[in-house]
Amino acid sequence: xxxxxxxxxxxxxxxxxxxxxxxxxxxxxxxxxxxxxxxxxxxxxxxxxxxxxxxxxxxxxxxxxxxxxxxxxxxxxxxxxxxxxxxxxxxxxxxxxxxxxxxxxxxxxxxxxxxxxxxxxxxxxxxxxxxxxxxxxxxxxxxxxxxxxxxxxxxxxxxxxxxxxxxxxxxxxxxxxxxxxxxxxxxxxxxxxxxxxxxxxxxxxxxxxxxxxxxxxxxxxxxxxxxxxxxxxxxxxxxxxxxxxxxxxxxxxxxxxxxxxxxxxxxxxxxxxxxxxxxxxxxxxxxxxxxxxxxxxxxxxxxxxxxxxxxxxxxxxxxxxxxxxxxxxxxxxxxxxxxxxxxxxxxxxxxxxxxxxxxxxxxxxxxxxxxxxxxxxxxxxxxxxxxxxxxxxxxxxxxxxxxxxxxxxxxxxxxxxxxxxxxxxxxxxxxxxxxxxxxxxxxxxxxxxxxxxxxxxxxxxxxxxxxxxxxxxxxxxxxxxxxxxxxxxxxxxxxxxxxxxxxxx
Ligand SMILES: [Zn+2]
Numbered sequence: 001x002x003x004x005x006x007x008x009x010x011x012x013x014x015x016x017x018x019x020x021x022x023x024x025x026x027x028x029x030x031x032x033x034x035x036x037x038x039x040x041x042x043x044x045x046x047x048x049x050x051x052x053x054x055x056x057x058x059x060x061x062x063x064x065x066x067x068x069x070x071x072x073x074x075x076x077x078x079x080x081x082x083x084x085x086x087x088x089x090x091x092x093x094x095x096x097x098x099x100x101x102x103x104x105x106x107x108x109x110x111x112x113x114x115x116x117x118x119x120x121x122x123x124x125x126x127x128x129x130x131x132x133x134x135x136x137x138x139x140x141x142x143x144x145x146x147x148x149x150x151x152x153x154x155x156x157x158x159x160x161x162x163x164x165x166x167x168x169x170x171x172x173x174x175x176x177x178x179x180x181x182x183x184x185x186x187x188x189x190x191x192x193x194x195x196x197x198x199x200x201x202x203x204x205x206x207x208x209x210x211x212x213x214x215x216x217x218x219x220x221x222x223x224x225x226x227x228x229x230x231x232x233x234x235x236x237x238x239x240x241x242x243x244x245x246x247x248x249x250x251x252x253x254x255x256x257x258x259x260x261x262x263x264x265x266x267x268x269x270x271x272x273x274x275x276x277x278x279x280x281x282x283x284x285x286x287x288x289x290x291x292x293x294x295x296x297x298x299x300x301x302x303x304x305x306x307x308x309x310x311x312x313x314x315x316x317x318x319x320x321x322x323x324x325x326x327x328x329x330x331x332x333x334x335x336x337x338x339x340x341x342x343x344x345x346x347x348x349x350x351x352x353x354x355x356x357x358x359x360x361x362x363x364x365x366x367x368x369x370x371x372x373x374x375x376x377x378x379x380x381x382x383x384x385x386x387x388x389x390x391x392x393x394x395x396x397x398x399x400x401x402x403x404x405x406x407x408x409x410x411x412x413x414x415x416x417x418x419x420x421x422x423x424x425x426x427x428x429x430x431x432x433x434x435x436x437x438x439x440x441x442x443x444x445x446x447x448x449x450x451x452x453x454x455x456x457x458x459x460x461x462x463x464x465x466x467x468x469x470x471x472x473x474x475x476x477x478x479x480x481x482x483x484x485x486x487x488x489x490x491x492x493x494x495x496x497x498x499x500x501x502x503x504x505x
Contacts, residue, residue: 006037009059009476011435012048016068017407019426025404025412030068034433039475041433063437066470069383069407071103071135071434073414073425076248076272076322077379078108079137082128088327088454090132093379094496096325096452098134098480099488100380101436101469104415104424104499106138108326117141118150119157126498133496134489135474136432138418140185148176155182157500171236178240183417185246188229188255189221189296212288217369221297223252230255237267246417247271249324251296253306259317270417272320273307275385276376280304280459288336288367291459294326295374311409312399320417321409323382326375327455334365334372335457377451377458382410384465387440391466403440420499437471444468452487 016030031049033042051060074097080087097105107125109117122139129137141154151173170186177184209216230247237245247255250271262269276294281301285292292298310318365371378385386406393400401409415425423432445464448456472480477491484490 006035007057007059008033008035008042008054010034010049010054010061011068011437011473012060012062012064013066013068014048014064015066016427017070017404018044018046019412019428025407027067027404030427032068032427032433032435034435034473034476036476039433039477041427041429041431044427044429063470067403067438067440068427069101069403069436069438070411070425070427070431071436071472071474072101072383072410073104073106073418073420074102074323074325074379074382074410075106075320075414075418076108076274076324077105078324078326078375079105080327082124084328086329086454088325090129090137091134091494092452092454093325094132094134094137094494095487095489096380098380098472098474099452099469099482101383101438101472102135102380103432103434103436103472103474104136104138104420105379106140106418109140117147119153122154122157126500129498132494133498134479134494135496136424136434136499137496138420138499148172151176152180155180167232167236170233171239174236174240174243178243180243181419183244183246183419184240185248186229186233188233188247188250189225190229190232210287211365211370212367214282214285214287214289214292214369217293218282218297218299220370221295223254223299223303226250226252226296227254227258230258234258234262234267234269237262237269242268245269249274249277249294249296249322250307250318251277251299251303253299253303253310256306256310256317260315263315263317269317270319271317272322272414272417273311273318274322274324274376275378275382276324276459277307278304278311278321279385279389279463285459288369289459290333290335290367290369290372291457291461292376293333293369293372293374294324294376308393308400311401312405319409320414321382321386322414323378323380324375325377325379325453327377327453327457328373328375329455330457332373333457334368336366377453377455378460379453380469381446381458381460383436383438383469384446384467385460386410387438387467388465433473433476435471435473436469437473438467439470440467442466442468442470 011032014029015027017025018028020026028046029048031045035042079090079093081089250273276298280298281304282299283301310316390401411425415421443466446460470482479491480488481490482488
C-alpha cells in the first residue's frame with residue numbers, strides 16, 4: 001500500500017491573531033494548514049496563500065474578514081459530574097464551551113461528588129467524562145483538611161491543585177507541594193480576625209435587612225474578605241518560594257496593590273478575574289435578580305474600572321480571565337417566578353414543583369440573595385462578553401484591551417497557567433489545531449435559546465453583544481458551526497479528550 005499524505009484543511013483570513021518571535025501577539029493575514037489526522041497545526045504562513053497553491057483535494061476555507069483566533073482555554077469551569085449532574089454535566093457544559101470557541105476547559109474539583117480531592121475521586125470523574133466531551137477537558141485537584149497525603153499522587157496523575165481551608169491546612173499544602181511543578185490556587189475570601197466592631201453587616205435576623213436587595217448581599221462580602229485572605233496567603237508564601245500561587249476569581253480591586261507589591265519582591269503569585277466582574281456591575285443588578293449572585297460578588301462600577309486597568313498594566317498581577325462557570329438548578333437560585341427558566345425537558349414533565357432536592361435549609365424565598373446558590377453560568381460566552389465590554393469602554397481614557405490582549409488573557413496565558421502552553425492557546429506550527437472563527441462585527445442578543453448549558457439561567461440573558469463565534473475547530477476538525485444542523489454540532493459525536501498528562505511546565 002502506498003502512503004499518501006492525509007488531506008489537510010487550510011484556514012485562511014486577512015486577520016488572524018498570531019504569536020511573534022518574541023512571544024507577543026499580532027494581527028496578521030494568515031494561512032493555517034491543519035491536519036485532521038494528527039490534530040496538529042502543520043504550518044502557519046503570515047500571508048494569504050491562494051487556493052491554487054494547494055492540491056485539489058485540500059479543504060480550503062477563506063474566512064476573511066473574520067478573525068482566526070486560537071481556541072480559548074477556560075481555566076475555571078465547574079462541570080459538577082458525577083454527583084450533581086442535574087446542575088451541569090460534561091455533555092452540556094462542553095457543548096456550551098464548543099459553541100463559544102472554547103476548546104479546552106479545566107474542571108474544578110468542588111461541587112461534584114466525589115470532589116477531586118483523592119486519586120479515587122479523580123478516577124471516578126475520568127470515567128464519568130468518557131465519550132461525553134465536545135472539547136478537551138483537564139482537571140484540578142482540591143486541598144481539603146486531611147488530604148495532604150493525596151496531593152502528590154494527584155499531581156502525578158496530571159491534576160493541578162486548588163484551595164486550602166484554614167491557614168494551617170494552607171501552610172501544610174504549601175509545604176507538601178513546595179518542590180512540585182504545579183500551581184496552588186486559592187479562593188481568597190476569609191473573615192478578618194478579630195471581627196471588626198461596630199454595626200454588623202450581615203445580621204440576617206434584623207427585620208429591616210432586605211434580603212432581596214443586592215446591596216445587602218454585597219455588604220455581607222466586603223473587599224476586606226478578599227484582602228484578608230490575600231494577606232494570609234502572602235504571609236505563608238515563604239514556605240514554598242518556588243511554588244506558583246494563584247488567586248482564583250479575584251473581584252476586589254483592593255487586592256491588586258497587595259499582589260503587585262508581593263510580585264515586585266519576587267513572590268510567584270498571580271490572579272485571574274472573571275468575565276462577569278468585567279462585564280457587570282452592582283449598580284445595574286435589580287432587586288431579587290439572584291442570577292447575579294456569585295462569590296466573591298460583582299462589585300461597583302469603579303471597582304470594575306480598576307480590574308480593566310490591571311488587565312493591560314505593566315507587570316499585571318491579573319494574568320487571565322476565566323468564566324468560573326458555576327451553575328445549579330433554578331430552584332437553588334431562588335429565582336422570582338418571572339425569571340425562573342426551565343431545565344431542558346424535565347421541567348415540562350410536571351416535576352418542577354418538587355423541591356425535595358433543595359439542599360437549602362431556609363424556607364424558599366424567591367429573590368433572596370442571602371440564601372440563593374452563588375454561581376454564574378457563562379462558559380462559552382466569555383469572548384463576546386469581554387470583546388463587547390472592551391469595545392464599549394473604547395471611549396474611556398484608560399487603556400482598553402485589544403483583541404490581541406484578549407487572546408493573551410483568555411488563550412495564551414490561561415494555557416500557560418495550567419501547564420498546557422506546549423500544545424494549547426496559540427496558532428503556531430506543531431500546536432493542537434484548535435481554532436475559533438470570530439466575527440467581531442456581528443451584533444446579536446443572547447437569549448435563553450442560545451444557552452447550551454443544562455440549566456437555562458444566566459444574568460447574560462437579554463444582553464446585546466458585539467462579536468459572535470461562527471466556527472470552532474478542535475484538533476483539526478470542525479466541531480461547531482453556528483446555524484448548522486444538530487444545533488451547530490455537525491460532527492455528531494464528541495471526540496474531546498481528558499488531558500491527564502503530568503504537567504512539566
Ligand atoms: Zn469556581
